[in-house]
Amino acid sequence: MTNKNLFDSKANGLIEHDHNHDGIDRRGFLKCMAWAGTGALCVIEGGVLKSYALGSQAGGKMKSRKVGGLRFVQISDSHMGFNKPANPDVVATLKAAVDKINALPESPDFILHTGDISHLSKPSEFDNVDQILKATNKEIFFVPGEHDVLNDDGAMFRERYGKNSKGQGWYSFDKNGVHFIALVNVMNLKAGGLGALGDDQLEWLEDDVRHLKSSRPIVVFAHIPLWSVYPQWGWGTDDGAQALSYLKKFGSVTVLNGHVHQTMQKVEGNVTFHTAFSTAFPQPAPGAAEGPGPMKVPSEQLRRVLGITDVNYLENRHALGLVDSSLV
Amino acid sequence: MRRRLLNSGLSIALPLVLSMTLALPVTRAKSEEAKSSAMEVRVDNFTFALDTLTIPVNSTITWVNKDDVPHVIASSDGLFKSKALDTDDRYSYTFSKAGSYSYYCSIHPKMVGKILVR
Numbered sequence: 001m002t003n004k005n006l007f008d009s010k011a012n013g014l015i016e017h018d019h020n021h022d023g024i025d026r027r028g029f030l031k032c033m034a035w036a037g038t039g040a041l042c043v044i045e046g047g048v049l050k051s052y053a054l055g056s057q058a059g060g061k062m063k064s065r066k067v068g069g070l071r072f073v074q075i076s077d078s079h080m081g082f083n084k085p086a087n088p089d090v091v092a093t094l095k096a097a098v099d100k101i102n103a104l105p106e107s108p109d110f111i112l113h114t115g116d117i118s119h120l121s122k123p124s125e126f127d128n129v130d131q132i133l134k135a136t137n138k139e140i141f142f143v144p145g146e147h148d149v150l151n152d153d154g155a156m157f158r159e160r161y162g163k164n165s166k167g168q169g170w171y172s173f174d175k176n177g178v179h180f181i182a183l184v185n186v187m188n189l190k191a192g193g194l195g196a197l198g199d200d201q202l203e204w205l206e207d208d209v210r211h212l213k214s215s216r217p218i219v220v221f222a223h224i225p226l227w228s229v230y231p232q233w234g235w236g237t238d239d240g241a242q243a244l245s246y247l248k249k250f251g252s253v254t255v256l257n258g259h260v261h262q263t264m265q266k267v268e269g270n271v272t273f274h275t276a277f278s279t280a281f282p283q284p285a286p287g288a289a290e291g292p293g294p295m296k297v298p299s300e301q302l303r304r305v306l307g308i309t310d311v312n313y314l315e316n317r318h319a320l321g322l323v324d325s326s327l328v
Numbered sequence: 329m330r331r332r333l334l335n336s337g338l339s340i341a342l343p344l345v346l347s348m349t350l351a352l353p354v355t356r357a358k359s360e361e362a363k364s365s366a367m368e369v370r371v372d373n374f375t376f377a378l379d380t381l382t383i384p385v386n387s388t389i390t391w392v393n394k395d396d397v398p399h400v401i402a403s404s405d406g407l408f409k410s411k412a413l414d415t416d417d418r419y420s421y422t423f424s425k426a427g428s429y430s431y432y433c434s435i436h437p438k439m440v441g442k443i444l445v446r
């Protein structure tokens with residue numbers, strides 16, 4: 001594969017130009033990646049991207065600020081079983097993510113995993129991830145990625161991670177006044193299309209939020225972005241807008257996704273969209289390579305483009321605070 | 329979507345003599361008419377090397393995955409579907425009736441292709 005090296009793309013400014021006029025903040029993304037390259041926190045708070053160099057005064061403030069409400073971590077795309085040049089040791093990087101979580105100044109209440117737990121849906125791959133994540137001692141909520149439902153329409157995934165889920169694995173729950181909605185958009189995909197939720201799930205979603213007060217903060221998580229990140233590479237969900245239309249009344253909606261193996265954000269009215277790092281391998285910025293596959297970066301730079309997302313909800317604040325931090 | 333064709337996007341396996349493989353660089357078109365009865369379609373960079381392929385009845389198509397991620401070959405109407413193909417894995421299907429057969433990758437549905445059987 002001839003994917004352009006991320007750092008080369010950056011050097012020649014490839015991802016700085018928005019030829020697609022699709023509203024993706026590539027500058028913000030670029031800035032974030034640039035900071036990540038020097039060891040930084042990329043922060044999206046109230047829809048504004050802020051980067052803090054680790055150890056700087058601002059970064060120190062971020063770390064030590066008093067928090068309340070709710071705190072959780074999102075991890076994504078661990079791709080256990082992947083062993084190609086883009087990362088020959090996904091066990092080590094997942095363990096590094098666990099170390100990162102365990103070293104957070106404020107321990108999270110729980111963890112969300114936004115899919116592609118495994119690379120090939122093998123029981124041994126799921127076993128490995130479960131074993132490694134045990135070291136966090138946290139409750140973990142999962143949604144499947146397409147790599148987790150390869151040969152059985154998700155039966156094994158639901159057996160392991162979706163015992164109380166509905167349909168193909170969707171569910172909702174409440175934590176400290178925040179309503180969490182886990183969606184599945186990686187099954188029954190139509191030729192030529194994008195991710196899909198399907199009518200049954202949309203119906204369930206409409207019903208699930210009907211009784212909720214509009215002041216209730218909502219967190220939606222699913223594998224493939226619900227917003228149109230880059231449809232040319234399949235980075236979007238055909239009926240994602242339909243799902244979001246049911247959430248219009250809410251004052252604070254946070255949509256957390258994986259799949260694209262890089263951090264991106266967009267704010268539209270009351271909705272903050274955000275995608276997380278992978279713990280396994282990076283993928284190119286939209287359009288920066290011929291295809292969306294695993295991207296090889298120099299091995300000493302790999303852990304700067306992998307990471308976790310720390311999410312913080314303060315009761316008196318409107319939007320949730322999202323802090324992406326790379327593994328190193 | 330902008331695509332660049334890769335070298336040896338198509339190879340035709342001649343069933344005659346010593347099962348010799350002739351690699352043809354595909355430079356002009358994304359569709360080919362084939363006279364042989366066994367053909368290979370490379371899956372590379374999230375695309376099918378040939379997105380339209382015309383073959384005689386009873387030809388066998390073999391898809392081979394050259395990507396670092398798995399793909400699943402599935403006909404759009406449910407006629408055939410492979411297991412997940414990891415890197416270098418292959419899947420073959422023999423088309424015994426004339427017709428037009430659309431297929432796609434069921435986990436990356438932006439990847440689509442068509443087989444015309446005559």
Ligand SMILES: [Cu+2]
Binds near residue numbers: 398
């Ligand atoms: Cu595919």
